[in-house]
Amino acid sequence: MTKNITIHDLAKELGLDSSTISRALSDSPRVGSKTKERVLEKAKELGYQRNLMASNLRTNKTMTIGVVVPHISRHFFSEAIDGIEQVVASKKYRVVISQSRDDFENEKEIVNGLFMNRVDGLLISPSMETPNGDHLDLFYKNKIPVVLFDRYFDNGGLSKVIFEDNKGAYDLTQHLIDNGCKRIYHLAGDLNSQIYMQRFAGYKEALKENNLDFEETFVKESNLYKEDAEEFIVDLLKDKNNFPDAIICANDVSALAIMKYLDENTDIKVPEDIAIAGFSNEPASAIIKPGLTTIDQHPFRIGKTAADMLLKFIDDKENAFNASNTIVVKSELIIRGSSKKNK
Amino acid sequence: MTKNITIHDLAKELGLDSSTISRALSDSPRVGSKTKERVLEKAKELGYQRNLMASNLRTNKTMTIGVVVPHISRHFFSEAIDGIEQVVASKKYRVVISQSRDDFENEKEIVNGLFMNRVDGLLISPSMETPNGDHLDLFYKNKIPVVLFDRYFDNGGLSKVIFEDNKGAYDLTQHLIDNGCKRIYHLAGDLNSQIYMQRFAGYKEALKENNLDFEETFVKESNLYKEDAEEFIVDLLKDKNNFPDAIICANDVSALAIMKYLDENTDIKVPEDIAIAGFSNEPASAIIKPGLTTIDQHPFRIGKTAADMLLKFIDDKENAFNASNTIVVKSELIIRGSSKKNK
DNA sequence: TAAAAAAATACAATCGATTGTACAAATATT
DNA sequence: AATATTTGTACAATCGATTGTATTTTTTTA
Known part of the structure; x- marks a missing residue:
């Protein structure tokens, strides 16, 4: 292993002190310009690379x-x-x-x-x-x-x-309401987590302000993976009389999974029969057809x-x-x- | 600022040498077990955290x-x-x-x-x-x-x-040929880059082995962004007589962009009128309809x-x-x- | 030209942990 | 009990760069 070149090596080569080398390399005014040049040249010649471990230790x-x-x-x-x-x-x-x-x-x-x-x-x-x-x-x-x-x-x-999680979910909900949805379900994330808590809260607030029904059964807490979403929609499909007219998912992955599931396994149409909204604006959400309404989190x-x-x-x-x-x-x-x- | 605790602080507190502390903390056999215990306890008490800058410097x-x-x-x-x-x-x-x-x-x-x-x-x-x-x-x-x-x-x-870029492109091309495609175009990446070069080569080889036409005009070099793909397809649409029956894109982003463009701006259907294939298996490729045939790169x-x-x-x-x-x-x-x- | 001021460089301690060697204490051997 | 052996600790150098202080060299000033 080619031993690493240190300022001491440069010092020895040039007949200078290592402190001078150090100062020269950091362009200190305390070193003469001719000396700086010599040091820089030698450093390049020997392929010197400052050792940041040492530097870090010293400078903290x-x-x-x-x-x-x-x-x-x-x-x-x-x-x-x-x-x-x-x-x-x-x-x-x-x-x-x-x-x-x-x-x-x-x-x-x-x-x-x-x-x-x-x-x-x-x-x-x-x-x-x-x-x-x-x-x-x-x-x-x-x-x-x-x-x-x-x-x-x-x-x-x-x-x-x-992120404005509360506001995002509120806006999403209000938007669905404006579009005529009345029975809006929510596939939530882990409600111990502030962000999912906030999304849930925003959704609920919007319902309340619009005097819409809210029941505990409208909400399902989950991990928001594809599988969770599928489980959720399968459950809902069991009781077609109480089927929602909209679902707000706490992320896009689960929203996309639901859309995909409905498309492949039922003749329920999005958005005609049910509106779907997600959260996060994943790339795929712009590509699926119809596009997924969502919140961009930047x-x-x-x-x-x-x-x-x-x-x-x-x-x-x-x-x-x-x-x-x-x-x-x-x-x-x-x-x-x-x-x-x-x- | 609460000064950071060092092994020297521990040493002083315990009336030991810092070398002993160091060895105790790294569980060296050279330190007695009672001493080790005392050191560990004191370390926890004072909230000692080893300084890796120093350690790294020493151990290189x-x-x-x-x-x-x-x-x-x-x-x-x-x-x-x-x-x-x-x-x-x-x-x-x-x-x-x-x-x-x-x-x-x-x-x-x-x-x-x-x-x-x-x-x-x-x-x-x-x-x-x-x-x-x-x-x-x-x-x-x-x-x-x-x-x-x-x-x-x-x-x-x-x-x-x-990655097996050559093989991937070859397989993709062969697959399209097996499905009846004869006039297969390729939207390539930067051909100075080995990976895109290989994909291009794999495509070309497959054509050759199947005795299919290849002309320079079949290939367009690009940056593979959405915009590049749109430009590419717009160009192709200008000459409908020479329209390809398949396009292999060197990535999914561009393939998806082409599918999206055709769907929204023309009545050309994928795959009936033209087959499309991509490269990389992006999440969106499984979600678009029809799904995008592609190569998973793992x-x-x-x-x-x-x-x-x-x-x-x-x-x-x-x-x-x-x-x-x-x-x-x-x-x-x-x-x-x-x-x-x-x- | 001698003294003062300024510029350039050298000396030495330091950052915190590691580790080879030396020494002291405890235990084992005869 | 005297010596040998093992075990536990201490001493001191080291990793490579930085930086306050001291010293030397050069330049300026009187």
Whole structure:
């Protein structure tokens, strides 16, 4: 193994002290310009590459941001990570990305690991199982900024960038009502999670304000996978007398699964017989026919915003710990064919 | 700021030497069990967290893998990253992820940065612009293993995990021919890129072996975005006499765009009037109607395989630099409605 | 030209953990 | 009980870069 070149090697070669090399390489005014040139040239000649492990240790900075998400490959998160990476890279930071797989134990381990690596800040979208922010105390106590995004918990003091889940679901519901729907069901996510809770609440509020029926049986809590959606619709089909005239799903995956199921297994037509709406605006939602009415969550923007906030906190730690800052990213109603009843 | 607790703090508190603390924490046989207990207890009490910056510097290991992809949020790459992360995390490694945005200058900077961070290995899917592996010499010379995945270049010595692009395109073409297609066009990607080159070659081979016509005009090189696909189909529609009876697109995005365009703007039916096939098996391809015939690339498996190979090289550097290992991940033909002509 | 000021460079400690060697204490052997 | 052996700890150097202080060299000023 070609031994790595260090500033000491350069120093020896040039008959200078390593401190001078260090200063020359960081363009310090304390080093003469001829010397700087010599150093730079020699560094290039020997293929010197600064060792950031050493540098980080000394400066107590890693220029690294930890990012924790439930699943990297989910459309929402990969878009958010794209946004994060873009912002962070432009400020010469790097991202270390881990996935909790919605497992709290996993998440705790990851968070500890990131702390041991002394990341300069943490962006986290907690797992479904995460009850509170106690496992982030480590960061809090050591004044390393943390920003939650998308998912969160009511845990005093943590800053976050969240989505208008309530408003999104409200708008969706109101839109369906405006289109003549009266018996609107809701396939919900895990109601222990703030985001699904909010979606459920927005849906309910809209029903209430329009004096529409709401019964507990209208709502089914689930994991929102394809299979959950199929199970849900199969159940509903058993009692055709009480069939809904609209379903709002808490994500697109389940909404698409229901549309697909109805199309392939029944002669129930969307939107004529039943309107369907989803949440998240996945790429497939624009491609299915009819298109799926949904809420765009602007995941890229959420990621960007969270990263911006975190970097601001890193620069200005005062503010990072004085108040819990919350930014709410606006929802956007995307109306497509699946909701166009209008009778 | 609560000063971080170090092994020296623990040592002072317990009246021991820091070396003993270090050994106790790593469960060395050289430390007595009672002492170990005392250390562990005190560590927990004071909330000690090992500083990996220091540890890394000393041991010259970071337990970190650098990952470079063109775009994090593309389905293929986010799935591949998922696979990588899964493998790597199980061996207590972490991933630092960067995106080149298909910009070579960017990629060079990222690669240098990862080297300065002394990652223990590098997984890279090079940008479209990357001409060769010269910018990876740094790793090669310093015996840090590198594995290319998906995209690659013919540059002696680098190990890689690639996809059966040629075979995939061949199978797709053969399948269309078996279904009665005779005039098969190809919307290609950038032909400077090995993967698109291979897909093109596979398509051409299949035509040849079946003694079917091939003309240069059958092929259009493009960036494979939605807009490119629309432009392509609009052009074809101008000359209805020479309209193809099948199009193989080098990715799903463009194939879906063509299907969507035909459906919304013409009365040309898929697959009755024209068969369409894509490449990559995006989620939307299973949802559109008719479903899009395509090739599954198993991106998750590609990621996993590449990560496995890299970790093996890290453990056994001998082999990492003796030969260039190449694993080819098998393609899978996914037949859906868009190709079912059979007349 | 000598003294003062400014510029360039060297010295040495430090960041926190690891690890080879040396030493001391405890236990075993004869 | 005296010596040999094992076990447990301490000492000290090291990883590579950074940075405050000290020193030398050069330039300026009187």
